[in-house]
Amino acid sequence: MAFAIKAASTSYSTFSPADQPSLSRLAATAAVKMPAGRGKAAAAVVIRAVAAAAAPLSPAPARSAGKRCLPVSQTMARLKAQGKTAFIPYITAGDPDLATTAEALRLLDACGADVIELGVPFSDPYADGPVIQASTARALASGTTPDGVLAMLKEVTPELSCPVVLFSYFNPIVHRGLADFAAAAKEAGAHGLIVPDLPYGATCALRSEATKNELELVLLTTPSTPEDRMKEIKEASEGFVYLSS
DSSP states (O other), rough: OOEEEEEOOOOOTOOOGHHHHHHHHHHHTSSSSOSOOSSHHHHHHHHHHHHHHHTTTTOOOOOOTOOOOHHHHHHHHHEEEEEEEEHHHHHHTSSSSSHHHHHHHHHHTTTSSSEEEEEOOOOOTTTOOOOHHHHHHHHHHTTTOOOHHHHHHHHHHHOOOOEEEOOOOOHHHHHHOHHHHHHHHHHHHEEEETTTOOOGGGGGHHHHHHHHHHHHHEEEETTSSOHHHHHHHHHHHHSOEEOOO
């Protein structure tokens, strides 16, 4: 079982040395100073700048509508067999808007993301740090809703070659209904779910609906989790284990 730690890295371990020049240009462009005015336009400028830098990279081949790429577990197993580390970027849907999010998903896929975590904005993201909390606030202020996120994702996933895992707090899932949410997530092309505020002992009902809809439920653990409990979580988690610091 693989473990994922949410952290930034400049290491592109899944790429061959020949890819490094283009990726270096991409990293340099991504590090440019945010344009004046911290609004939608400023963020969109940065996305377009990064996309321009990534232009030399070959885009992932488009898949026919409805065809699902490899599940998260198979993706991680393939990388492990190749001795590679997974590149799993996270973005908040709707920051600054869903059109830019769609563009960012395509860009991350073209840049070689192995799995993409897509955050569904929620009003009380207490398990996240200040950066993601601020991103979530901007997404909500722009009018982003879970339904809107899933509708956008449904349009984009046929173009992606890597699986997308939805990162959502439990409240939006319960509000829609576990069965309804899981079915809609599958229809949108998602491959997995991460629910940071759902205790391991309370995952049974959601796991049942996720399994029916071919969604892998990624579970969380922490360095302070008792060893026996951590082993249980490791065995029960699908795709990878999310190690939260």
